[in-house]
Amino acid sequence: MTETNVNLQPNYWNQIWQREGVDTWRRYPGCFGRICWAVGHLNEVLELGCGSGILARKLAEFGNNVTALDISEVAIDQLPPEIKGVVATLPEIPLPDDSFDVVVGTEILEHLDDDLGCIKEAFRVLRPGGRAYFAVPNNCLGPEEEPEHVRKYTAEVFEDLLCPFGMVFLEEFVDEFIAAPGQVIVLPTIMAAVYTAE
Numbered sequence: 001m002t003e004t005n006v007n008l009q010p011n012y013w014n015q016i017w018q019r020e021g022v023d024t025w026r027r028y029p030g031c032f033g034r035i036c037w038a039v040g041h042l043n044e045v046l047e048l049g050c051g052s053g054i055l056a057r058k059l060a061e062f063g064n065n066v067t068a069l070d071i072s073e074v075a076i077d078q079l080p081p082e083i084k085g086v087v088a089t090l091p092e093i094p095l096p097d098d099s100f101d102v103v104v105g106t107e108i109l110e111h112l113d114d115d116l117g118c119i120k121e122a123f124r125v126l127r128p129g130g131r132a133y134f135a136v137p138n139n140c141l142g143p144e145e146e147p148e149h150v151r152k153y154t155a156e157v158f159e160d161l162l163c164p165f166g167m168v169f170l171e172e173f174v175d176e177f178i179a180a181p182g183q184v185i186v187l188p189t190i191m192a193a194v195y196t197a198e
Contacts, residue, residue, distance in 0.1 A: 006148055007111040008089065013072035022052045022078055030175035031106055031135045031189055036062055038133060038193060043101040046125060048090060048118070049108035052078040059104070067100070069093065091117035098127045106135040110149045116161065123165045129198040134162070138172055138188035158190050166196040 006012045020026070032055045039045060041063045047056050050068035052075050060066045060082055069086040070076055076085035088094050091114045103122040109115040122132055142152040153161075155170055162168045175187045 005113065005150070007071075007150075010071050010073065010087075010089075013070070014074040017052055017072050017075040017078065020052065022054070024052055024054065025177070025179040025185075026051060026107070027054055027177055028106060028135075028175050028187070028189075029177050030173055031191060032058055034171070034173075034191060035059075035104055035106065035133050035135075039064065039102050039104070039131075044099065044127075045102045045104060046093075046095070046100045046122075048093070048103065048105035048122065049111070050079070050085075051075050053080070053083060055104065055106065056083050064102075067095070091115075091121050093118075093121040093125055095125050097124055099125045101127055101130050103130070103132045105133070107137075109134060110136050110141070110151055110153065113150055115151070119161065119165065123196065126196060128196060130196050132165070132194040132196075133191065134158075134194070135189055135191040138190045140188055153190060155190050158192055162192050162194050166194045169193045169195075 036058050043064045045059050045064045045066045047068045050056050050070045056066045056068040067084040069088050071089050073087050076087050079085045103126050112118050136153045139152050139154045141149055143149050159168050171191045175189045179185045
C-alpha cells in the first residue's frame, strides 16, 4: 500500500467507526449468517478487519472464543470484553503461528494492495486442519466505483488465489441489506471456504 491509500490510514477508519459505531450499516446479513453457520461452535476464531465487531459478536454468541483485528483503535475499543481486540495493519498479523481453528475475513481483501500477503498470514496463524472463510464483492465495486477498493475479484481469480492453501469451495450470492432509511444495498458476493490439510 502507499501512504495515499486510505486503507493504510488509521485516522480515516477511526473517523468512520467513531461515526458509525455498532449502529453501522455494514452488517452483510447473508454473508455473516453463512459464516456463523459454517464456523459452528467452540472454536478459536480470528476475524480480520472486524470494524466495530458485528460479525465477531455473532461468532461469540455461538460459543466461539473470538479474537478480532482491525487497523482502527476506535473500532477495537467498541468490542465487548469477551472479544480480544488487536490493533494491526494488514497484511501483517501480529499473532503466533498455529493459533486459530478458523480465520475469517469479509469485505477486507479488496482493500489491500497485498491481498496474497494477508492470505499467507491468515494461513500461518491457522492450525493444521483449520478453515478460513473469505468474502469479497463479486466482480463489482472496483477502484473506479469505490475509492477504498484496490481491485475487483471474479470467482475464477478468487479461487486461483486461494487454491494453493487448501481445498476451496465457492458460493456466489447476492447480499441485500438496508444502509439507510429507504436505501437498500444489493451486493453480489463471493464467499470462499478453504479447508487445510491436517
